[in-house]
Each structure stands twice: as structure tokens, then as C-alpha cells.
Amino acid sequence: MKSNHLLAAAAALMLMAAFASAPARAEWxxxxxxxxxxxxxxxxxxxxxxxxxxxxxxxDAVSFMDKQPEFTTPVWDYIAGLVDEERVEEGRAMLHKYANALRAAESHYGVDPATVVAVWGVESDFGKSFGKRPVVQSLATLACEAPRRNDYWRKEFVAALKILDSGDIAAEEFYGSWAGAFGHTQFMPSTFLGAAVDLDGDGRRNIASSAPDSLGSTANYLRKSGWRPGLHWGFEARLPEGYNGPSGRKNRQSMGFWQSRGITRLDGSGLGEGSAALLLPAGRDGPAFLVTRNFDAIYAYNAAESYALAICVLSDRLRGRPGIQTPWPTDDPGLSRAERRELQALLTRRGYDVGDSDGVIGTKTKEAIADFQARAGLQRNGRASLKVLNALRAR
Known part of the structure; x- marks a missing residue:
């Protein structure tokens, strides 16, 4: 009798769920x-x-709307994971491998190879991480179910169908991020329609399977966003002790203005000519940068300062220049991808299920870190950091 009651209860719950989902299906x-x-x-x-x-x-696209790492991750974690020795080494290899395509892109659009390859590295790890969700499905979901920006998602949905209609991208390769960005350099569909180019000359603008098309399209997009050939993105600067002056990406002033306030290059030399804005991504106690209009062109790709800074710093590393010199204002720095993989392997060795040790800090890894932190007497926040890694190494 007891099992019959359970079966009846389960059937009732299923029936209730079916009725509850009917309005949702009709609305969809x-x-x-x-x-x-x-x-x-x-x-x-x-x-x-x-x-x-x-x-x-x-x-499940809607569930990711407020989880973008460029807005939710400390800047030192964000930069550490995107600008590491692995990405620099592979980026230099890509500069060599695609030298002809990059020269053609620079000739047509005026954007230097290091910047284009840096975008490629940050956006898809040089083509290794496109995203696995069908673009049309994600955009339809967001257009119908997102809590905001529905007009934007509808526009992108229509743009995606126009791309399929043109034959530039085949349906079987039209996969991307939760937000519908796709290809080597993760264009949104409307960006593709406005900036994609056929650099390899095969008659299709295919940023999903053609690296040359992707590199040329990225250069064209940056040019359309205001890129100025020959102008560097900016540089790390030194603030005077107790600096309390203006800052912010939109507060552009002459180099003379900044110099009059005691700001210099890291080596103490003058700032040169032109204009720039003072960027303080971690406040006045962290690294400072004077950024030009070309920083803004990169910012237009994805409106987050930490994102644009990662590309700029990576591009400098690809040119053989040093990375960020001033320490971040934290006693617990972020980890490179190699260090994140080591952390995951050590957690696995201690019996935690984190999935693959791939350097991607997902929900399982965060939950395992939080549990380990509690057991190790560390602040329980689920963050992959040097203190957690060192604590795991010591055990």
C-alpha cells in the first residue's frame, strides 16, 4: 500500500509540473x-x-548573465589567468604562423599584429575555446527570457539568421558562448555583419573555421572602433606619493596635464606628447596606467576595463616588453593557468571531485576550494588563490 501511495504522489507531482510548464511553453x-x-x-x-x-x-543562457568574470573577478585574478607564460609563448608562435595574414590585416586596417593576436588569445585561447552552445538557441532564449536588454538580443538573433542565410557560416559550426559570441575572436552576430572580412579569399567570411578571416575581421573591427595606426595603447605610470587627483578612462587630458601633477613613467622619465586618461583598476595603491584612444578601441570590443587591460598587457608581452611591474594591492595574488591546474590536481588528490584539472575554475572547483579553506582555517570564499595553493602544497 505504501508503494502505491508513493506512486500516486509522484504521478500527481508530474501532472502538476506539466500544468505549470504549459504557460511557459505557450509563452516560449x-x-x-x-x-x-x-x-x-x-x-x-x-x-x-x-x-x-x-x-x-x-x-541555460539566462543563468550566465550576471556571472561574467571581467565584472565579478578581482582584476589581479583576471589578469593572472589571461596573461601567463603559456599564452605569451603560444601567442608568439601564432605571430609567426600567421605572419602573412597579420601583415595583410595591418596593411588593410592599420592594426599591428601583436594587438590582433592578443585579442585572439584572450577571446578563445587561439581557437581552442569557442563555446559549445548553438548561437541561434542562445540568442532566442535571451530574446524571450532575459530579464533585460531583450531588444538587443532580438537584434542579435535576427543578425544570426542573416549570417546563416548568407552561407558565410554553416549551421553545424555556428556555436559559441552563452551570449551568442562565436568564432576565433568571438564576434556577436551584428558585429560580424558590420566588420567581418574574407581575408583568405575563399568567398566566405568565416571566423568559425578560418583564422586569417578572424584576424582580418578583428583588425577591421578595431579600425572601425577608432584605432589609430602607430599610436600605442598606453603604458604603466608612477603616481606621486599621496596622489589625489583626477582619474578615469573618460577623463582624457594632455600628457602635460598629467606630468604637472607629478605623474611619470616607471623609470621616472617624462610622458611625451599626446593625450591620455589615467586608469587605476585597483585604486591608487595598485598599478596605474596612462591609456590612449587605442585603449578605448579595444574597450569597445567588450566594455570592461579589466578585459581591455588584459589584451593590452598581453600585446606588450608579445612584443617582448615586460608585463605589469607594480604589485597589485593584495597579499593573496591570483594564479596562472598552470597554477590553477596544479591546484585542481591537489584537490583531486585530497578526494575532492573537481572534474578535469583543466585550469578552469568552475562550480565544482569553487565548492572544493571553499570546503578546503574552511578545514585549513582560511577565509572561506571559494577563490583560487596563492594562499590556497600554498596550503595545499604544504599538506
Whole structure:
């Protein structure tokens, strides 16, 4: 009798769930029908619309909206994971491997090879991490279910169908991030329509499978965003003791203005000519940077200062210049990817399930770190840091 009661209760719960989900399914179907109509009105063929949307169901894209690392991670962690010796070494190899394509891109668009390759490295680790979600599905989900910016997601959804309609990208390779960015240098669909180029000359603008097309398209996008050939992105600067003057990416002043306030280059020399803004990504106790309009062109790619700074610093490392010299204002620095892999391996050795030791700090790794921190008497925050790594090494 007891098992019969349990079966009846389970059946009732399933029935309730079915009724509860019916309005959601109807709302999704209605929204998707509206998206199809907008796409048709924008000139997308009915064949492409049907192939891309028939039987389409929502995915998990909305759950990632407030978890972007460039906005949620301390800047020293963010930079440490993106600008490490592995990425510098591989980036230099890419500069050599794609030298001809990079020269062509610079000739056409005026953007130097180191900057283009740095974007490539930060965006997809030189083509190794495109994202695994179907672009059309993610954008339809965001257009219908996101709590904000629905008009933006609808525009990107239509742009994605236009790309499929053009034949530039095949449906089987149209995969990307939760937000619909795709390809070697992670263009949003509308960015693709406005800036993608066919650098390899095969008749398709294919940033999903052609590295040359991706490099040329990135250079073209930066040019359209205001890139000035021959102008460096900026440099690390030294503030005078107790500096309390203006700062901020939008507060652009002449180099003479900054020099009059006691700001110099790291070696104490003058600032030179032109104009710049003073960037203090970790406040006045951390590294300071004077950044030019070319920093803003990179910022336009993804509107986060830590993101733009990572690309700029990586581009300098690819040129043979040093990285950031001034210490970050923390006693617990971030980890390189090699160190993150070591941390995961040590957690696994202690019995934690973190999945693969791939250097990606996901939910399992964060939960394992938090548990270990509690046991080791460290602050429990789930952060992969040097203190956690050293504590694991010591045990």
C-alpha cells in the first residue's frame, strides 16, 4: 500500500509540473513566432528561419548573465589567468604562423599584429575555446527570457539568421558562448555583419573555421572602433606619493596635464606628447596606467576595463616588453593557468571531485576550494588563490 501511495504522489507531482510548464511553453512558442516574423521582415528566407527554429527549445543562457568574470573577478585574478607564460609563448608562435595574414590585416586596417593576436588569445585561447552552445538557441532564449536588454538580443538573433542565410557560416559550426559570441575572436552576430572580412579569399567570411578571416575581421573591427595606426595603447605610470587627483578612462587630458601633477613613467622619465586618461583598476595603491584612444578601441570590443587591460598587457608581452611591474594591492595574488591546474590536481588528490584539472575554475572547483579553506582555517570564499595553493602544497 505504501508503494502505491508513493506512486500516486509522484504521478500527481508530474501532472502538476506539466500544468505549470504549459504557460511557459505557450509563452516560449509565442515569443519564438514573433522572432520568426521579425526575421522574415528583415529579409531572412523562410527556409533558413525554419531550419534554424523548428523545434527550438530554450537553453541555460539566462543563468550566465550576471556571472561574467571581467565584472565579478578581482582584476589581479583576471589578469593572472589571461596573461601567463603559456599564452605569451603560444601567442608568439601564432605571430609567426600567421605572419602573412597579420601583415595583410595591418596593411588593410592599420592594426599591428601583436594587438590582433592578443585579442585572439584572450577571446578563445587561439581557437581552442569557442563555446559549445548553438548561437541561434542562445540568442532566442535571451530574446524571450532575459530579464533585460531583450531588444538587443532580438537584434542579435535576427543578425544570426542573416549570417546563416548568407552561407558565410554553416549551421553545424555556428556555436559559441552563452551570449551568442562565436568564432576565433568571438564576434556577436551584428558585429560580424558590420566588420567581418574574407581575408583568405575563399568567398566566405568565416571566423568559425578560418583564422586569417578572424584576424582580418578583428583588425577591421578595431579600425572601425577608432584605432589609430602607430599610436600605442598606453603604458604603466608612477603616481606621486599621496596622489589625489583626477582619474578615469573618460577623463582624457594632455600628457602635460598629467606630468604637472607629478605623474611619470616607471623609470621616472617624462610622458611625451599626446593625450591620455589615467586608469587605476585597483585604486591608487595598485598599478596605474596612462591609456590612449587605442585603449578605448579595444574597450569597445567588450566594455570592461579589466578585459581591455588584459589584451593590452598581453600585446606588450608579445612584443617582448615586460608585463605589469607594480604589485597589485593584495597579499593573496591570483594564479596562472598552470597554477590553477596544479591546484585542481591537489584537490583531486585530497578526494575532492573537481572534474578535469583543466585550469578552469568552475562550480565544482569553487565548492572544493571553499570546503578546503574552511578545514585549513582560511577565509572561506571559494577563490583560487596563492594562499590556497600554498596550503595545499604544504599538506
Amino acid at each position: 512558442s509565442s515569443c519564438l513566432a514573433g522572432l520568426r516574423g521579425v526575421a522574415a521582415g528583415a529579409g531572412v528566407s523562410q527556409r533558413t528561419i525554419a531550419q534554424a527554429t523548428d523545434g527550438l527549445a530554450p537553453n
